[in-house]
Amino acid sequence: MSRSAAVAAARLALLAGAVLALELLCRAGVIQPLTLIPPSAMAAALAGLLWSGELNADLIHTGGAVAASLALAVGLGLPLGVAVHGLPRLRRALDPLLAAYYAVPTFVFYPLLVAILGLNQAPLIVLGTAFGLPAMMMATLNGLDRVPPVLLRTARVHRLGRLDTLASIVLPSAAPFLFTGCKLALAYAVIGIIAGEFILADAGLGHAISFAYDGFENRTMYAVMLLVLGLATGLNLLLHLWETRLMRRRARA
Amino acid sequence: MRPEARPRVGPGTREAPGPRGTAGARDAPGPRESHAVLSAVTRVYPGARPVAALGPVDLDLRAGEFFAVVGPSGCGKSTLLDLLAGLSRPTAGTILFEGRPVDGAVPEGLGIVFQEDASFPWLTVRDNIAFGLRRAGTDPAETARRVDYALGFMGLADFAAAYPAQLSGGMRQRVCIARTLVTRPRLILLDEPFGALDQQTRLLMGDELLRLWRETGATVLLITHALDEAAMLSDRVGVMSSRPGRFIDLVETGWPRERDSRLVAEAGFGTVTARLWARLRDESLKAIGGPGATA
Numbered sequence: 001m002s003r004s005a006a007v008a009a010a011r012l013a014l015l016a017g018a019v020l021a022l023e024l025l026c027r028a029g030v031i032q033p034l035t036l037i038p039p040s041a042m043a044a045a046l047a048g049l050l051w052s053g054e055l056n057a058d059l060i061h062t063g064g065a066v067a068a069s070l071a072l073a074v075g076l077g078l079p080l081g082v083a084v085h086g087l088p089r090l091r092r093a094l095d096p097l098l099a100a101y102y103a104v105p106t107f108v109f110y111p112l113l114v115a116i117l118g119l120n121q122a123p124l125i126v127l128g129t130a131f132g133l134p135a136m137m138m139a140t141l142n143g144l145d146r147v148p149p150v151l152l153r154t155a156r157v158h159r160l161g162r163l164d165t166l167a168s169i170v171l172p173s174a175a176p177f178l179f180t181g182c183k184l185a186l187a188y189a190v191i192g193i194i195a196g197e198f199i200l201a202d203a204g205l206g207h208a209i210s211f212a213y214d215g216f217e218n219r220t221m222y223a224v225m226l227l228v229l230g231l232a233t234g235l236n237l238l239l240h241l242w243e244t245r246l247m248r249r250r251a252r253a
Numbered sequence: 254m255r256p257e258a259r260p261r262v263g264p265g266t267r268e269a270p271g272p273r274g275t276a277g278a279r280d281a282p283g284p285r286e287s288h289a290v291l292s293a294v295t296r297v298y299p300g301a302r303p304v305a306a307l308g309p310v311d312l313d314l315r316a317g318e319f320f321a322v323v324g325p326s327g328c329g330k331s332t333l334l335d336l337l338a339g340l341s342r343p344t345a346g347t348i349l350f351e352g353r354p355v356d357g358a359v360p361e362g363l364g365i366v367f368q369e370d371a372s373f374p375w376l377t378v379r380d381n382i383a384f385g386l387r388r389a390g391t392d393p394a395e396t397a398r399r400v401d402y403a404l405g406f407m408g409l410a411d412f413a414a415a416y417p418a419q420l421s422g423g424m425r426q427r428v429c430i431a432r433t434l435v436t437r438p439r440l441i442l443l444d445e446p447f448g449a450l451d452q453q454t455r456l457l458m459g460d461e462l463l464r465l466w467r468e469t470g471a472t473v474l475l476i477t478h479a480l481d482e483a484a485m486l487s488d489r490v491g492v493m494s495s496r497p498g499r500f501i502d503l504v505e506t507g508w509p510r511e512r513d514s515r516l517v518a519e520a521g522f523g524t525v526t527a528r529l530w531a532r533l534r535d536e537s538l539k540a541i542g543g544p545g546a547t548a
Contacts (some may be wrong), residue, residue: 150369156340157365158359158385158436166390172375249373249416 037222045223055224061204062193065121069128069189074182081140081181082166091141098141100135103125110196124196124204132185133191139181143174175245183239190232269372287349288316288472289318289337289440294346295497296332305308305497307332308322309346312500314440314474315475319466321475321483323529324493325540333498334444337474338365350440364438368445372417372425372432379404379413381428385436396435403431406465423454427461434465443475453477456514461485484525485516489525492532492534502532 010180017040026038037045049055066104084091106127113123147170156163197206205228212221295308307329314320324330335341336348339359348355350363359365372381382403386396404410407427417425426446434440435503443462447455466473478484483490484506492502506525508516516522 004354150367150371151373153340153365153367154371155480156417157338157363159361160388163390168384169373172373174377183456250418 034216034218037218039226041219042222042226045219046226049220049223050227055205055227056206058203058205058208058224061121061198061201062206065124065128065193065204066186066189066199068121068125069132069193070182070186071190072125072129073132073136073185077136077181077185078130078178080133080141080172080191081137081145084137085141085144098134098138106130106192107195107199110199114200119200119202124193124201128189128192131188134182135184135188139177139184140174141143143177143181144170146177176243176250179239179243179246183236184241184242186235187232190228190235194228268525273410274378277363283540286316287313287472288318288351289314289355290347290349291333291337292347292349292392294336294343294348294474296329296336296341297344307336307496307498308343310499314472316472317470318488319463319475319486321477321487321490321495323477323480323483323490324498324534325495325506325537326478327540328493328496328536329498330478330493331444333493334365334442334474334476337526338363338442340470349421355448359442362439363442364433364436365442365444366426366429366433366446369428370425372420372428374417376416377413378409378415378417378420381417382409382435384432389436399435406434406459406468407431419500422460423450426450426458430462430465434469438471440472441469443473443477445477446475455482456485456517458504460513462486480526480529481517481522484522484529485512485514490529491534492529495536501536502528504528 009232021077022036023040025036026033026041034039067142068087084094109130110123113126117126151169152165153171155169160168163222193204194206194209197204201207205224209221209228212218212224266523291310291312293309293311295310296306298304298306310333312333322330322333332341336343337355337459339348339355339357342357350360353360373384376384379400385398386399391399400404401410404413407430409424409427409431410422412424417428420428430446446462447458450458450524462473463486475483475486485508487506490504490506491500492504493499494501504525507521
């Protein structure tokens with residue numbers, strides 16, 4: 001077994017051990033059912049909810065908002081990062097603001113967004129975008145900072161224009177950082193959307209968790225929480241595998 | 254001094270590029286004609302305390318010759334290359350390539366190999382080599398033909414599908430040379446291309462470089478800090494002073510066109526390197542502020 005496979009197996013064993021311990025503690029009554037239900041019961045409840053189609057509308061609601069937020073965060077963050085990178089004075093002015101961005105509790109603006117945009121998906125998408133966009137911008141700036149100057153000189157030798165240089169040299173060279181930006185934007189979009197749905201929305205997985213919590217429906221609440229965790233972890237794992245595959249080409253032998 | 258004023262020694266004649274040659278016949282000057290000319294070129298880096306990096310420099314590169322530039326660290330060798338390539342503008346003076354002024358843009362017909370690894374890590378060796386041709390809109394069949402030839406010529410045929418990360422430093426440098434070669438430059442500028450390689454690999458890469466120089470008929474300007482490399486590879490070696498760099502000597506090696514690294518064993522080789530070092534020693538001491546430096 002290779003070293004990386006051994007590490008992955010150990011990680012999986014640790015996770016399985018934690019789940020098993022939780023299962024045993026719940027079944028033994030050490031943890032009260034009103035506090036936490038056994039993981040197997042969560043899984044069973046989730047299977048039931050999915051099978052019944054009860055969560056379909058919420059899944060579509062949250063999934064659509066996350067997808068839109070991710071697309072906007074990446075679609076705006078990337079060109080904004082490129083533009084700011086090309087304007088050093090603006091960059092100097094923005095750098096401290098970007099660095100301190102995540103110290104601002106963005107959620108406090110959610111009621112304001114609802115007041116402006118209405119109680120629909122728009123405020124959620126804006127919130128998710130506002131969460132992910134700076135991460136994408138910072139990743140883009142980091143990536144562009146690290147493009148080896150010799151590659152830019154090579155672009156000049158080949159007499160490439162600015163856009164051609166950007167498309168053929170700069171962005172491919174910065175791809176690992178851009179990929180990290182996309183991963184962060186996805187994570188932040190999920191956090192922003194679910195949290196936003198939790199507070200004020202009338203649909204979505206966050207709302208489903210909140211609704212179940214208010215009604216003491218522990219089975220439903222934990223089932224949806226498990227679903228959110230599973231989706232977030234699964235998406236991240238997929239991106240990680242894709243990234244690993246791409247980066248393997250660049251790793252020095 | 255103006256290096257071009259000195260008579261050539263050695264064979265001097267240059268063959269026209271063969272069918273596989275990379276020098277384009279349309280714009281290429283004939284043998285012994287001026288290919289690139291620098292006249293009273295200076296470069297001063299502006300700032301609170303402006304730095305005079307180069308010059309004034311006069312240089313006449315003859316078509317098809319292999320010219321090396323040696324000089325102490327920081328004397329402006331790479332600045333000279335940047336100016337000639339159009340990667341930066343001179344503060345004063347004029348630069349002509351094939352009779353046309355070079356004014357801050359890389360002219361057509363010119364190729365550069367840098368000291369640093371300039372291979373694109375996201376592209377395979379084949380795609381790296383084809384890069385310039387594809388950007389220039391070369392016919393795909395012609396691109397494939399040239400790339401296949403370059404892969405074979407540079408000993409990279411077995412690695413066409415590999416990524417640069419899977420290659421050694423010397424092989425990656427060969428990829429960069431091949432990428433330059435396939436665009437058929439008439440003037441090839443080499444900025445210490447073997448600087449990161451060990452001595453044995455440098456000698457072997459030098460042999461390959463001489464082979465491609467003969468094959469292509471291109472004019473080559475090599476910037477190097479290695480005197481033996483300059484002496485082995487070149488028809489003429491320009492010796493630069495410490496900063497601001499000026500040419501203080503021009504050494505004609507007199508080697509035959511058909512040559513390789515076995516030259517280092519010949520008696521005349523030591524004579525050439527000794528002359529280079531004799532001119533360079535004081536300048537190098539000046540550059541590092543050594544006690545033996547003469548004014």
